[in-house]
Amino acid sequence: MQGSNVPSWVLTLVCADRVGIVAAVSRFLAERGGFITDSQQYADRDAGRFFMRVAFEATDERIGTTTRLREDFATVGGEFGMDWQITAAADRPRMLIAVSKGSHCLADLLHRWQTGTLAIDIMGVVSNHPDMRRITEWQGIPFHELPPNGDKAAQEEALAAIFERTWSDYLILARYMQVLSEELVQRLEGRCVNIHHSFLPGFKGARPYHRAHERGVKLIGATAHFVTADLDEGPIIEQAVERVDHRATPEDMIRIGRDIEAQVLARAVGWLADRRVLLNGGKTVVFR
Numbered sequence: 056m057q058g059s060n061v062p063s064w065v066l067t068l069v070c071a072d073r074v075g076i077v078a079a080v081s082r083f084l085a086e087r088g089g090f091i092t093d094s095q096q097y098a099d100r101d102a103g104r105f106f107m108r109v110a111f112e113a114t115d116e117r118i119g120t121t122t123r124l125r126e127d128f129a130t131v132g133g134e135f136g137m138d139w140q141i142t143a144a145a146d147r148p149r150m151l152i153a154v155s156k157g158s159h160c161l162a163d164l165l166h167r168w169q170t171g172t173l174a175i176d177i178m179g180v181v182s183n184h185p186d187m188r189r190i191t192e193w194q195g196i197p198f199h200e201l202p203p204n205g206d207k208a209a210q211e212e213a214l215a216a217i218f219e220r221t222w223s224d225y226l227i228l229a230r231y232m233q234v235l236s237e238e239l240v241q242r243l244e245g246r247c248v249n250i251h252h253s254f255l256p257g258f259k260g261a262r263p264y265h266r267a268h269e270r271g272v273k274l275i276g277a278t279a280h281f282v283t284a285d286l287d288e289g290p291i292i293e294q295a296v297e298r299v300d301h302r303a304t305p306e307d308m309i310r311i312g313r314d315i316e317a318q319v320l321a322r323a324v325g326w327l328a329d330r331r332v333l334l335n336g337g338k339t340v341v342f343r
């Protein structure tokens with residue numbers, strides 16, 4: 056089998072670390088003519104946990120279908136107590152995007168999706184303001200305006216209902232400026248990612264650029280992280296910084312920060328789409 060339409064898959068796994076994991080995985084694939092195109096692994100010695108991502112493709116019919124692969128791999132997974140996934144490389148994750156009034160991260164994601172450089176399906180955009188309706192519907196994507204601020208329960212119930220109704224895999228907070236309740240965060244555990252406009256752990260919460268300016272920092276940045284109930288404390292997926300100096304006003308920092316935020320969030324979403332991000336307690340393993 057040759058060429059780009061060769062059936063291909065990504066296997067990711069996390070399990071207690073021990074001898075023989077890589078051998079078992081590679082034997083499983085070799086027995087079925089699985090051709091490994093990329094393999095990365097990491098042993099967290101402190102946690103005693105092993106992480107692995109293997110991209111592989113079929114060389115003949117022996118490998119079968121995705122369903123058959125999953126049925127067969129369950130034996131290996133069970134033997135090692137793995138938390139594993141096998142996903143067809145062509146399967147694009149379904150993303151629901153949340154935004155408030157800032158367009159820069161949403162516009163960047165929409166452009167990358169529209170130009171095919173971000174392999175995701177955008178199921179819709181939800182917002183607590185009407186401002187982003189035009190840019191969203193212009194791309195032919197459904198826009199959902201949530202109940203107004205102040206009725207958090209109604210707002211969150213509507214958001215959760217859209218997430219479930221669209222069978223979304225991830226909720227991307229692309230500058231969505233409402234703090235999600237613990238109940239909603241638990242409902243979306245490991246499936247909700249936020250872009251915070253600072254280089255965490257510095258300047259959590261609101262108005263980070265003004266506080267950074269007040270502090271006189273020389274670097275500003277942005278952080279993409281999984282969302283937990285604790286504001287801006289979730290496992291970090293990606294970060295980046297830019298140099299600033301004494302002449303930079305808060306407005307300059309906000310302007311410089313927009314580009315950093317958009318790039319960091321797009322990289323994080325791209326790695327999620329490629330199944331390159333694994334949770335490791337309060338941290339992540341990212342097989343770039």
Ligand SMILES: Nc1nc2c(c(=O)[nH]1)N[C@@H](CN(C=O)c1ccc(C(=O)N[C@@H](CCC(=O)O)C(=O)O)cc1)CN2
Binds near residue numbers: 231233250251288
């Ligand atoms: N449970 C969580 N929810 C959210 C997180 C998070 O980490 N955990 N990140 C935020 C995004 N964010 C910073 O990145 C952020 C958003 C909002 C606020 C805030 O203080 N909001 C005020 C209202 C502001 C407004 O209406 O404009 C509030 O909710 O009272 C701080 C940080 C997204 N949600």
